[in-house]
Amino acid sequence: MADEGNLEAEKDPTSNIGNASAGPSLDMGCLTRVLGFHLRMANVAIFQDYQQTMAGLSLTPKQFTVLELVGCNPGVVQIDIAELLSMDKATTMALVDRLEARSLLERRPSRTDRRRKELFLTEEGKKVLQEARELIALHEKRFTSRFSEAELKSFVEQLRRIYRPLPD
Amino acid sequence: MADEGNLEAEKDPTSNIGNASAGPSLDMGCLTRVLGFHLRMANVAIFQDYQQTMAGLSLTPKQFTVLELVGCNPGVVQIDIAELLSMDKATTMALVDRLEARSLLERRPSRTDRRRKELFLTEEGKKVLQEARELIALHEKRFTSRFSEAELKSFVEQLRRIYRPLPD
């Protein structure tokens, strides 16, 4: 039992974060050993830079993702996007609604199964997507530049290991 | 220029995700090369397992983080938590409000600077925190077991490289 499920806050020298530039330098307790915590912190850091970069286009990361998916898969339906991104179908609905309200994509009923609404980018949507790709490339570079080619490859592989249900 | 800011969707064999168990197997376009995308997917995967694990305690990851920080740093003030977690102070306010409403922590005005409200866990808060730590340890293990000790260490180091402003 001494090793099972133990997240007691033993003191260790890496137990402080936040001593980056000024910061309060708090004791992080068990958080230093919680993968989800580091993942969330990394996500927040990337998101903040993303927001600054994309302020002009006002596309959230998820909105960009959907735009890219529709761009690369014309006629894709909501349910497939929902499954791929692990979203509820109601959530996906709201997301697509916003993009449609901005005339970046449109829904067209499938001719073979009229329950399904196929998604297509509008001309405006294609233009915005291309602009977004260019901005995101610059944004990404600010982070990927902290890694060598090999490091980046293994880092991405490890991230995929987290979100792939089982190694395949 | 051929290499700068290029996120065009060249076909490559890793360009498909979502072929995990059933899934639609869409073309992911430039997303396979977007670090933020992989990070978000990993975050979602961990969050979903987290939610199942913590359903009984109904503590969000951030609520757990704050509880742990207050537990390890009795008397810490909101502004320090906000800075450490890169949150707005209004956001922090709402977060602490919810924890206080559930009587997991309490605010006490500092005696040296009455603008500051020091945070302390209640007895109930300490109990809940300990339960949460144990549940989270089990939850974490479902992901960390996909890595060797050395892999895990380098993975966490790489995540920190993302969220630390500058290597120090």
Place this chain on the structure above:
DNA sequence: TATTGTTATACTCTATAACTATA
């Protein structure tokens, strides 16, 4: 009966801005 999309509802996260009390 199952699936796709839809609507209604609600809660959380998040940020902005303006305000109060204190330093």
Place this chain on the structure above:
DNA sequence: TATAGTTATAGAGTATAACAATA
């Protein structure tokens, strides 16, 4: 003047449940 906390407000993400149309 600056700082810590607070309140009000609003948009986005998320989930649940119920419903309509179609298969």
